[in-house]
Amino acid sequence: xxxxxxxxxxxxxxxxxxxxxxxxxxxxxxxxxxxxxxxxxxxxxxxxxxxxxxxxxxxxxxxxxxxxxxxxxxxxxxxxxxxxxxxxxxxxxxxxxxxxxxxxxxxxxxxxx
Amino acid sequence: xxxxxxxxxxxxxxxxxxxxxxxxxxxxxxxxxxxxxxxxxxxxxxxxxxxxxxxxxxxxxxxxxxxxxxxxxxxxxxxxxxxxxxxxxxxxxxxxxxxxxxxxxxxxxxxxxxxxx
Numbered sequence: 233x234x235x236x237x238x239x240x241x242x243x244x245x246x247x248x249x250x251x252x253x254x255x256x257x258x259x260x261x262x263x264x265x266x267x268x269x270x271x272x273x274x275x276x277x278x279x280x281x282x283x284x285x286x287x288x289x290x291x292x293x294x295x296x297x298x299x300x301x302x303x304x305x306x307x308x309x310x311x312x313x314x315x316x317x318x319x320x321x322x323x324x325x326x327x328x329x330x331x332x333x334x335x336x337x338x339x340x341x342x343x344x345x
Numbered sequence: 346x347x348x349x350x351x352x353x354x355x356x357x358x359x360x361x362x363x364x365x366x367x368x369x370x371x372x373x374x375x376x377x378x379x380x381x382x383x384x385x386x387x388x389x390x391x392x393x394x395x396x397x398x399x400x401x402x403x404x405x406x407x408x409x410x411x412x413x414x415x416x417x418x419x420x421x422x423x424x425x426x427x428x429x430x431x432x433x434x435x436x437x438x439x440x441x442x443x444x445x446x447x448x449x450x451x452x453x454x455x456x457x458x459x460x461x462x
Contacts, residue, residue: 265447272454273454273455274349274436274438274452274453274454274455275390275436275452276452277449277450277451280447280448280449282446282447287446287447288443288444288447288449290449320388322388322390324390326448329446329447329448330442330446330447330448331448332378332395332397332440332448333380333392333395334392334450335392336382336389336390336391336392337389338387338388338389339388339389341388
């Protein structure tokens with residue numbers, strides 16, 4: 233079975249622009265979480281979605297938003313990009329909402345110039 | 346609030362030897378989970394091992410074992426018989442159930458492991 237997939241792999245944007253990142257979970261997994269990993273640090277939780285509803289949110293500004301589709305895939309949107317948004321954005325899927333094991337995708341590396 | 350501390354920014358080990366990566370945590374939650382992930386230079390986080398706070402025995406997965414000492418709030422990862430392919434960043438994480446039913450992990454800053462031939 234295919235693992236978690238993310239697109240695009242790399243992305244370069246300029247300050248003030250908007251970006252959309254995409255994630256497809258492992259088949260059968262209903263929960264998708266998004267993380268931001270700045271260079272030299274561990275991942276920081278942004279959102280968790282389950283059955284198309286937001287079920288958890290980390291300490292990120294409203295410029296960050298996400299949604300989950302009926303096929304459980306998900307998009308992360310970031311508006312009004314700042315230089316500090318440059319990071320690796322990781323998507324993880326799990327079988328259920330409270331599942332204790334998440335499986336990560338390869339990530340999207342976003343560079344904001 | 347939860348906190349994960351990994352005090353070793355970098356570790357070196359000879360191939361075929363064992364290595365221990367340290368992790369301490371702080372939480373007031375009675376129930377939690379502890380995880381270790383491996384992140385190669387490609388960026389993908391690879392799940393290695395999980396330990397529940399109520400598990401009596403230390404978790405093991407192949408060459409990986411988690412040395413769980415609840416009273417000391419430590420969850421060290423032991424890799425036996427190191428291989429060159431083990432060279433990567435290793436992250437300790439703690440998960441907790443949050444409002445809304447979500448399960449949120451908090452990650453440490455990571456330890457870079459280099460395995461020498």
